[in-house]
Amino acid sequence: MAAVYSDLEGQAVLVTGGGSGIGESIVRRFAGQKCKVAFIDVAKEHSEALVRDLTSQGSAVRFEHVDLRDIDALRRAIKRVKADLGPISILINNAANDERHQTPEVTPEYWDDRIAVNIRHQFFAAQAVLPDMKAAGRGVIINFGSISWMIGHGGMAGYTTSKAAVLGLTRSLARDYGPYNIRVNAIAPGWIMTQRQIDNWLTPQALRELEERQCLKRKIMPDEIARFTVFLASEEASACTNQQYVVDGGWV
Structure with a gap:
């Protein structure tokens, strides 16, 4: 049974990339804490299905259909969320896309697109919520990185x-x-078994590498990342800041 953090109840939470994968698990976990949850995603159909599912369970969930590369659209979406749910006290910058690309084929335009998809929106989402957090005298921002750069992953x-x-x-x-x-x-996160990862890259050879390199000889699932995210957002982690927490089953 997952832990319940009473301090999270009623807080307004915004999750980027919350429609599937790790983001979906995070949305579900915060909804389970009785938070007011909004999420942003570019995938409309799956996101709307998630809202219907959680709403049927009595959760307060809002979906904003936005391409996070469009910063003006992101800012407008955050304004709508705040008008509906109140000031955002927890921001989870989860959205990213690990599309593979070979160095000789990268153009300046494609490079800029990868930066826009994977890091630029994190700053501007934080910029949009920080004034309210500052006024409230509290707030939590959790930015999602990856172990990929630590282990020297190539091809992207x-x-x-x-x-x-x-x-x-x-x-x-x-x-x-x-x-x-x-x-x-x-x-x-390490190599987390989202459906996208399973469909695209979980080959027998890749699975053997996972078993060789991880300390835990099993697959790490999206909900395991979500549970840690909720803990880190709660007052149980009240002295934790300025850090990067690796959740990878002991790969790094």
Whole structure:
């Protein structure tokens, strides 16, 4: 049975990339804490199905259909969320896309797109919610990184560069906003068995590598990341800020 954190009840939570994968598990876990949850995603059909499912269970969930590369659209969506749910006290910057790409084929336009998909929106989402957090004298921002850059994963330099940058963004914001009791941390997941990962990359050879390199000789599931995210957002982690937490089954 998952832990219940009473301090989270009623708080307004925003999750980017919350329609599937790790993000969906995070949305479900915060809804289970009786939070007011909004999430942003570009995938409309699956996201709307998630809202219907959670709403039928009595949860307060709102979906905003936005391409996070469009910062003006992101800002408008956050304004709508705040008008509906109130000031956002917890921001989970989860959205990303680990699309593979070979270095000789990367154009400046494609490089900029990878940065926009994987890191730029994290800063601007934080920028949009920080004034309300500052006014309230509290808040939590959790930025999602990856172990990919730590283990030297090749074939997606735009992604790994972006994910390495998450740590720099996290530490800068934590330093600037710590005096206002705003905690900013990063989570670096390992190879998490979302449906996308299973469909695209879980080959017998990849599974053998996982078993060789992870300390835990099993697959790590999205809900395991979600449970840690909820803990880190709660007052049980009240002294935790300016850090990156690796959740990878012991790969790194």
